[in-house]
Amino acid sequence: MTKGWLRGLVAAVLLAGATFGAVASAAAQDPEPARAAAPVDAGAATEATSGRFGGGSLSIYDEQRPVIDEVSAALEKLRTRVDRYANDDAQLVEARIELERLARQVLAAGVAFRPRLQEINARLEQIGPPPGDGMPAEPEITSTERADLLRRKAEINALIGVAETLSVEINRLIDRIGTLRRDLFTSTLSKRYDIGNALSAATLADLQSEVVALRRTIMAWVRFVTSFKLQSLLLATLMALAAAAVLAFGARRLFGTSMEAVKGASPSYLSRLSVAFWSTLMPSVTLLVFLSATFYLYDTFKILRADIGQMLSSLFQVIAIVFFVNRLARAALGPDRPNWRLVPVDSASARKLYWLAWLTAVVTGADFVLNRVNHVMGSPLSLTIAKSLVATVIVGLLLVLAGLVRPTREDGGPRRFLALNWIFLGLGIGTMTAALLGYIGFARFMSQQIVVTGAIASTMYIGFLSAGAISAEGAFVRTALGEALHARFKLEETALDQLGLVASIATYILVVCVGVPLVLLQWGFQWGDITTWAHRLATNITVGTVSFSLVGIATGIVIFFIGYFITRGFQGWLDGSVMARGKVDVGLRNSIRTAVGYAGIALAALVGISAAGIDLSNLALVAGALSLGIGFGLQNIVSNFVSGLILLAERPFKAGDWIVAGPVTGTVKRISVRATEIETFQRQTVILPNSELINAAVGNWTHKNKLGRIEIKIGIAYGTDPRKVHAMLLDIARSHPMVLKNPEPFVFFANFGESSLDFEIRFFLADITGGLSVQNDIRFAIAEAFEREGIEIPFPQRDVNLKGAHITVSTPLADLATEPEPEPETKAASGVAGADVVALPVAPRRRRRKREDPDDGDENL
Known part of the structure; x- marks a missing residue:
């Protein structure tokens, strides 16, 4: 996370720098250019007029004039088409898509003129206005060039005006199409039919005639196929079966364990969701592939007639939808698999809800197919109304029955789903009421949305x-994909959890991108509407005065990641193949690798921003606010950042160096632009801000090389021959294999100490990092040599002299009474004859002050 934050800061600083550069450049320009006519070279002016402005303007004019004429002609045709198909929603959608394409062409034509107009205006400004009265006449070539430029400008402006007029007319026609479609949808749902005529005896006669006509149509097509297209029929069917079989076999191999629910198992909730998803998706997709391939091949081999093709297309759609609803209800309710049930209800309620959901889909699908048959066969309106009335009433009854099911928990807990019960009851009663009141269109719309939209919404849920x-912690690790990734790439659990989060986000996006368009299609929208909205959303989003494109942003992100991975690959190649073979120092390699990494990421960020279509000049205000924040709140961070760049450039220390920074001593592990990682000899990692390493003294034991000097101090007792000890110590230092001969070791007679004669051994090592082991070896050798030669290493000693009066112990006590009082500081007593005099401290009387002898350097007690 720290690396990503720092890279973002690098990109922000570069962005601010680029913005300030642009502002400074703009400020440096003269805001009021001189308007005086400069001397004009005749040849240069002729070339500019005929080539850059005359020829260029004429070229773009000739290119765009046919485009605008073509758009004008196409607009007239589309206007006639809209008037003709005002009651056909599909035709209106196609017309609107064509109009939007024409609008983009007109916009592109208008944009194409802008560079030419800017060139012409710039040249006119250079030439200046015509001279006024009383001023010297200008050269004729200048007047000719100005007139030609003004003529070209007028032609372009006239053509731009035509383009703007066409754009306004196109937008008006698009708005009219939207109004017609809304009115058409409203009239379809709000139109009321007389169901009394639909339930008359004449309707039964129409039904009999319809059945006979349908049978005759189907049998005629069957005779045609068996007589002329039997081989094509068999071949197309086998090819469609083969495609479906390949898909089913591949799905079984890839998702076999995720599609099977083992009886008696105790699966986790994620396992139940996985089985429900794959056991619904893959069989449904397999059937859809078979039906789509069958219809496509039948149509390709000319097996289908127009009427049979329409009816067969509707039948295939209904079969796919009904099968999908069946698989979804079975996966969610699990009537025969209680352990794999997603909805926590009892088995009896699960079976009832499953059958009701399936029957509702069958009835709604049959109504849809029969409606298409009535349309193809030209059935009477009464027959269509009667058929839809019966179907919608049945659907309403099934919904009421579903609402009356009061499921309970499998463990016998309290009743649940009361809200769903009321929703089902309301939908069922509403559907039946609308149908019985004659609003057949509205009732059919409700029944179809309950089945299809309900299935889509359930799948999205x-x-x-x-x-x-x-996305739950540790969930992705236990999946089959997570186990496969762990076995294949040896990923850690943390990395797999992050991949699980990415997979979760991708699943959310996939569900929304697939489910929302399907729901919109069911609610009366066409693919043209969805593609148009998606195109607008992806190419042009306006927030205030700022416009951006999701496609451009996605492109910029992709380019940034491509640049990021290219940078990482280049870093690895440069470090492992170039610098490693060149025996470049490890610290220098680390500095170069770090600098290349940040430079590559900054370059990738700039290229990505450019590819995203973001104008950096529009971010001047943001850059100003960022600079203000840097100046106040982020000054320490910027200080560390700049200090890190200085450390990488000057390299006072590098990775692997042994440094001393204040109280911290250790080995440098990594230098980044914010802080430096130091590992102490206790294996503690210390993160030091770079500014502290720049502003304070830092000792580096291995700056230019690892050569270093070691000092070992030793003391010997007084009375020992110092020259002998000097020679012994010098031999010990010279005999160690890691001690350098040049500079040679040196033994220094340092001082006459209080308790010893002090010596110091000084020697150099080629690698100072191994100094501890060398010191151990030499100290052991010194101890062994001194023991062998009988040389003593003394303890610290100190003599303390107590000065004052002395008292003889043999003096009678009676004489003491007649003797004068001794000095108050101390009283001394002497022992028997021949004994040493011992100074005994005697506490002075409190009324007497302690006498201080300014000439006495010893301690007074």
Whole structure:
């Protein structure tokens, strides 16, 4: 996280620098350019007029004029088409898509003129206005050039005006199409039919005639196929079966364990979600592939007629939807697999809800197919109304029955799902009421949305649950994919958790991108609407006066990551292949690798920003605020950042050096632009801000090389021959294999100490980092040599002399009474004859002051 934060700071600083550079450059320019006509060279002016302005303007004019004429003609055709198909929603959507394409062409044509106009205006400003009265006449070539430029400018402005007019007319026609589609949708749902005529005896007669006509149509197509297209039919069917079989086999090999629910098992919630998802998705996709391939091949081999093709297309759509609803209900409710059930209800309620959901899908699908058949066969309106009335009433009854199911928990807990019960009851009663009142269109719309939109919403809900379960800590590690990644790439659990989070986000995005368009399609929108919205969302989003593109931002992000990985690869190649073979110092390699890394990331960020279409000049205000924040709140961070750049450039120490920075002593492990990592000899990692290493003294034992001097101090007792000890110590130092001969070791007779004669051994090592082991060896050798030669290493000693009066112990006590009082400082007593005099401290009387002898250097007691 620290690295990413620092890289972001690098990009921000570079961004601020670029913005300030642009502002400074703009400020340096003269805001009021001189308008006086400069001397004009005739040849240069002719070349500029005929080539850069005359020829260039004429070229762009000739290029864009046919485009605008073509757009004008296409607009007239589309206006006629909209008037003709005002009641056909699909035709209106196609017309709107074509109009939006024309609008983009007109916009591109207008934008193409801008560079030419800017060149013409710049040249006119250089030439200046015509001379006024009383002023010297200008050269004829200048007047000719000005007139030609003004003519070109007028032609371009006229064509731009035509383009703007076309753009306004296109937008008006698009708005009209939107109004027509809204009115068409409203009239379809709000139109009321007379169901009394639909339930008359004439409707039964129409039904019999419809069945006979349908049978005749189907049998005629069957005879045609068996007589002329039987081989093509068999071949197309086998090819579609083969495609579906390949998909099913591959899905079984890839997701076999995720599609099977083992009876008696106790799966986790994530396992249940996985089985529900894959056991619903893969069989449904396999069936969809078979049906789509069958219809496509039948149409390619000319097996289908127009009427049969429409009916078969509707039938295939209904089969796919009904099968999907069946698989989804089975996966979620698990009527025969209580351990794998996603919804915590009892088994009896699960079975009832499963059958009700499946029957609702079957009835709604049959209504859809029969409606298409009625449309193809040209059935009477009463028959269509009667069929839809029966279907919607049945769907309403099934929903009411679903609302009456009061499921309980498997463990016998309290009743739940009361809100869903009321929703099902409300939808069922509303559907039946709308149908019985004659609002057949609204009732059919409700029944279809309940089945199809409900299935899509349920699938999206399962997808959201799966994404949330995957993002849980440690969940992705236990999945089959997580175990495979761990076995293949030896990833740690933390890395797998991060991948699980990425997979969760990708699942959320996938569910939204797939589910939302499908729901919009069911609610009356067309693919043209969705693609248009997606195009606008991806290419042009305006917030205030700032416009940006999601596609551009995504492109910039991709380019940044490509540059990032290229930088990492180049760093590895430079470090491992170039500098390693060149025997470059490790610290220098680290500095170069770090500098290349930050330079590459900064370059990738700039290229990514440019590819995203972000104008850095528009971020001047943001850069100003950023600079203000840097000046006040981020000054320490910037100080550390600049100090890190100085350390990388000057290299007072490098990775692997042994340094002393205040109380910290250790080995430098890494130098970044914010802080330096130092590992002490206790294996503690200390993070020191770079500014402290720049502003304070830092000792480096291995700056230029690892050569260093070691000092070992030793003391010997007084009375020992110092020259002998000197020679012994010098021999010991010279005999060690790691002690350098040049500079040679040196033994220094340092001092006459209080308790000993002090010596100091000084020697150099080629690698100072191994000094501890060498010191141990030499000290052991000194101890052994002194023991062998009988040389003593003394303890510290100190003599203390107490000065004052002395008292003879043999003096009678009676005589003491007649003797004068002794001095108050001390009283001394002498022992028997021949004994040493011992100074005994005697406490003075409190009324007497302690006498101080200024000439006495000893301690007074």
